[in-house]
Amino acid sequence: MSRSIGGKMLRSPLVVVTMVILTWFTAAFLLWPNLNLLVETFFPSGQFSGRAVEKLLSSDRAMKSLGNSFLLAVVLAVTLFVMTFATTTNHLLFLGNAIRAAGPQAHPLRRFFAVLFVMTFATTTNHLLFLGNAIRDVDYQTIEAARNMGASAWTILRRVVLPVLKPTLFAVTILSFLTGLGALSAPQVLGGEEFQTITPMILTFANTSTSRDIAALLAIILGVATIAMLAVMTRLERGGTYYSVTKVSAPLQKQRIASPLANAVVHAAAYLLFLIYASPLVLILLYSFMDGAAISTGVLTLERFTLENYARVLSQESALRPFIVSIVYSGLAAVITVGGLLFVTRILQKYRTRITGTFEYLLHIPWILPAAMIALGLVMTYDRPNPLLGGLVLSGTTVILLVS
Amino acid sequence: MIRFDHIQVTFDGFTAIQDLDLQVSEGEFFTLLGPSGCGKTTALRTLAGLVDPSAGDVHINGRKVTQLPSDKREVGMVFQNYALFPSMSVEENIAFGLKVRRTGSAERARLVADIARRVDLSDDQLQKNVSELSGGQQQRVAIARALVLKPKILLLDEPLSNLDAKLRQQLRIELKELQAESGITTVYVTHDQDEALTMSDRIAVFNKGQVEQVGTPQEIYEQSSTEFVCNFIGDSSLLGPELTSHLNRSSSRTLDPAKLSYLRVEKAALGFGQGDGGRSVAVDGRITGRNYHGQHSRYTVRSFDSDIKVLVNESGRPGHEVGTPVQVRIDPAQVLQYGALA
Ligand SMILES: Nc1ncnc2c1ncn2[C@@H]1O[C@H](COP(=O)(O)OP(=O)(O)OP(=O)(O)O)[C@@H](O)[C@H]1O
Numbered sequence: 229m230s231r232s233i234g235g236k237m238l239r240s241p242l243v244v245v246t247m248v249i250l251t252w253f254t255a256a257f258l259l260w261p262n263l264n265l266l267v268e269t270f271f272p273s274g275q276f277s278g279r280a281v282e283k284l285l286s287s288d289r290a291m292k293s294l295g296n297s298f299l300l301a302v303v304l305a306v307t308l309f310v311m312t313f314a315t316t317t318n319h320l321l322f323l324g325n326a327i328r329a330a331g332p333q334a335h336p337l338r339r340f341f342a343v344l345f346v347m348t349f350a351t352t353t354n355h356l357l358f359l360g361n362a363i364r365d366v367d368y369q370t371i372e373a374a375r376n377m378g379a380s381a382w383t384i385l386r387r388v389v390l391p392v393l394k395p396t397l398f399a400v401t402i403l404s405f406l407t408g409l410g411a412l413s414a415p416q417v418l419g420g421e422e423f424q425t426i427t428p429m430i431l432t433f434a435n436t437s438t439s440r441d442i443a444a445l446l447a448i449i450l451g452v453a454t455i456a457m458l459a460v461m462t463r464l465e466r467g468g469t470y471y472s473v474t475k476v477s478a479p480l481q482k483q484r485i486a487s488p489l490a491n492a493v494v495h496a497a498a499y500l501l502f503l504i505y506a507s508p509l510v511l512i513l514l515y516s517f518m519d520g521a522a523i524s525t526g527v528l529t530l531e532r533f534t535l536e537n538y539a540r541v542l543s544q545e546s547a548l549r550p551f552i553v554s555i556v557y558s559g560l561a562a563v564i565t566v567g568g569l570l571f572v573t574r575i576l577q578k579y580r581t582r583i584t585g586t587f588e589y590l591l592h593i594p595w596i597l598p599a600a601m602i603a604l605g606l607v608m609t610y611d612r613p614n615p616l617l618g619g620l621v622l623s624g625t626t627v628i629l630l631v632s
Numbered sequence: 633m634i635r636f637d638h639i640q641v642t643f644d645g646f647t648a649i650q651d652l653d654l655q656v657s658e659g660e661f662f663t664l665l666g667p668s669g670c671g672k673t674t675a676l677r678t679l680a681g682l683v684d685p686s687a688g689d690v691h692i693n694g695r696k697v698t699q700l701p702s703d704k705r706e707v708g709m710v711f712q713n714y715a716l717f718p719s720m721s722v723e724e725n726i727a728f729g730l731k732v733r734r735t736g737s738a739e740r741a742r743l744v745a746d747i748a749r750r751v752d753l754s755d756d757q758l759q760k761n762v763s764e765l766s767g768g769q770q771q772r773v774a775i776a777r778a779l780v781l782k783p784k785i786l787l788l789d790e791p792l793s794n795l796d797a798k799l800r801q802q803l804r805i806e807l808k809e810l811q812a813e814s815g816i817t818t819v820y821v822t823h824d825q826d827e828a829l830t831m832s833d834r835i836a837v838f839n840k841g842q843v844e845q846v847g848t849p850q851e852i853y854e855q856s857s858t859e860f861v862c863n864f865i866g867d868s869s870l871l872g873p874e875l876t877s878h879l880n881r882s883s884s885r886t887l888d889p890a891k892l893s894y895l896r897v898e899k900a901a902l903g904f905g906q907g908d909g910g911r912s913v914a915v916d917g918r919i920t921g922r923n924y925h926g927q928h929s930r931y932t933v934r935s936f937d938s939d940i941k942v943l944v945n946e947s948g949r950p951g952h953e954v955g956t957p958v959q960v961r962i963d964p965a966q967v968l969q970y971g972a973l974a
Pocket residue numbers: 643646648666667668669670671672673674675823
């Protein structure tokens with residue numbers, strides 16, 4: 229069976245060409261850089277060496293960033309769990325606590341909380357979407373059935389609703405853990421000197437050739453942690469996804485909240501959440517109309533209102549260029565990726581053999597591994613001529629950006 | 633036992649139930665019958681305390697329960713889609729209510745085993761996850777889960793509608809037996825007239841949030857009080873004014889040709905015999921259609937201004953060809969008349 233499919237595959241020239249390109253692409257960009265990263269870190273001169281580990285252990289900054297990243301990841305996961313829990317249940321107590329815990333007023337840990345706060349709100353939107361779907365899948369009649377049998381709201385939540393949401397809840401929690409672990413922009417902008425995390429650290433270390441092995445090791449740690457978490461998640465998912473047993477499930481209905489006070493408070497909390505979500509956008513928009521002085525002092529006044537920023541960005545080439553470049557790059561990358569993947573997926577779907585199965589897994593690498601690890605792997609591998617790319621030096625060229 | 637006292641239910645301005653006034657006696661198998669969307673489920677949920685009526689009261693055992701929460705009403709409910717807990721095993725599903733009531737574990741196990749035996753669930757099936765059961769088995773679990781709490785009233789919302797025809801027939805009998813032997817007052821919702829007629833002690837026919845008729849299956853069928861009930865139950869032919877006038881000429885019962893006249897298919901017969909003691913009138917017609925159903929054939933006969941449907945048990949004899957002139961015998965006493973002809 230598999231043999232005959234393989235035979236048919238080899239007879240089509242288009243498929244053969246695609247497979248060759250695919251093999252080259254996978255090897256050159258997905259497998260080799262990451263393997264090379266491992267090799268360079270542990271076998272810098274052809275022999276096993278623990279130097280990178282020693283260097284890492286002795287670097288205060290690096291160790292602290294590691295600790296910070298994991299701390300951020302754990303706390304972000306927990307906060308998210310609580311947040312989602314709060315949203316699921318409209319349970320005010322949890323909601324209040326979550327907001328208070330994430331608030332920047334907690335003084336001694338201010339930096340940490342600022343990062344956490346931003347990340348929570350940046351990531352929850354995505355995850356709440358997942359969870360929202362899962363909640364919509366809960367058969368409302370099961371809740372009514374439980375109520376009819378005398379179960380309290382708490383029992384219904386714990387024994388009927390949460391078990392159904394459990395897989396999604398775990399997935400969402402782990403995903404946010406990973407987001408925390410690989411966080412780049414929030415810690416860089418808000419964390420300052422006191423709060424360093426892995427990914428910005430990797431970039432810092434990678435810039436100097438002497439500490440590049442530390443960067444590599446950090447990237448590997450990040451990668452391994454990510455893979456481990458994903459493995460756990462896959463296990464959990466296989467363990468129990470509960471689909472509604474029936475073909476027709478009743479949609480969840482909005483609960484009327486009996487007490488007018490509770491009702492008002494829940495609504496107020498919902499609007500507050502909305503405000504918090506919306507405020508960064510609004511602020512950025514507002515600030516974009518202010519001049520430099522206003523931005524640095526943080527004072528928004530009407531007379532400082534100006535269109536100059538827009539005029540400058542749109543008229544000066546130096547200001548406009550980065551903007552256009554990033555748009556063009558992301559556009560190109562998206563087109564190439566989507567087009568390429570569509571084509572490849574079709575072929576992989578059409579010819580199901582063990583080889584194509586392996587390719588499918590390999591193509592997931594960029595999704596599974598942290599971006600920082602892949603980028604570093606690419607940079608370290610292709611900053612000198614490499615037979616896989618016909619001896620070209622890629623570093624710093626536009627191609628490598630597109631690949632990423 | 634149960635009384636709906638001028639119940640009205642509205643959802644955001646839409647009136648699902650208009651003015652429901654019904655009584656169900658102790659031990660009765662009472663059926664709410666009606667087309668989809670007529671408010672049967674809403675009526676049942678109002679009784680279960682899952683929907684608040686906008687007007688009127690619900691009484692159970694002479695006590696007003698309108699304000700009472702669902703679990704205090706001692707009603708067990710089987711939902712239209714069974715609403716089994718997907719994360720629990722069959723056994724845990726059945727034991728859920730007992731656990732909530734803090735029944736001891738030994739007593740719980742005994743009660744679950746007891747009820748499982750009564751609804752024919754094996755020990756093997758008890759350990760399975762509910763998603764591993766067939767529709768018919770899931771239905772048994774739902775019934776067991778409701779009955780294990782020994783409710784005073786059992787509410788069943790179209791419990792057979794998700795099952796195939798054969799199983800439906802079989803479970804109809806089992807359900808009725810279960811009800812008869814436990815004597816539990818049962819309110820049953822269905823849109824299937826056959827189910828309603830075969831299982832019920834009494835039936836309430838619903839239409840657009842209102843009750844059209846309440847009565848025994850025979851009353852509902854033989855003396856349908858409204859045109860809607862007559863059309864919804866059974867199969868009838870509409871007789872035109874020319875035919876009814878012709879019937880009047882040779883019969884003692886005078887029909888009003890200005891009214892809507894219906895005749896149930898099985899009340900018309902083909903042929904010349906006088907099997908019913910001369911009460912029936914023979915009318916001339918011509919066969920315009922024939923449908924073969926195995927046990928019988930259904931003929932359509934054109935006579936005067938009417939298409940008369942006739943059931944014929946042919947038991948192997950060759951049937952009549954389309955176009956054949958025939959006579960149809962009609963007993964005018966069996967004709968049901970409603971309202972005014974438009
Ligand atoms: N929670 C609700 N919100 C708004 N409208 C509702 C709600 N529940 C029922 N309705 C409406 O009330 C009417 C009666 O619904 P109900 O479920 O009682 O019908 P039914 O007779 O059980 O129909 P079916 O045989 O399809 O189950 C329908 O028009 C339905 O759309």
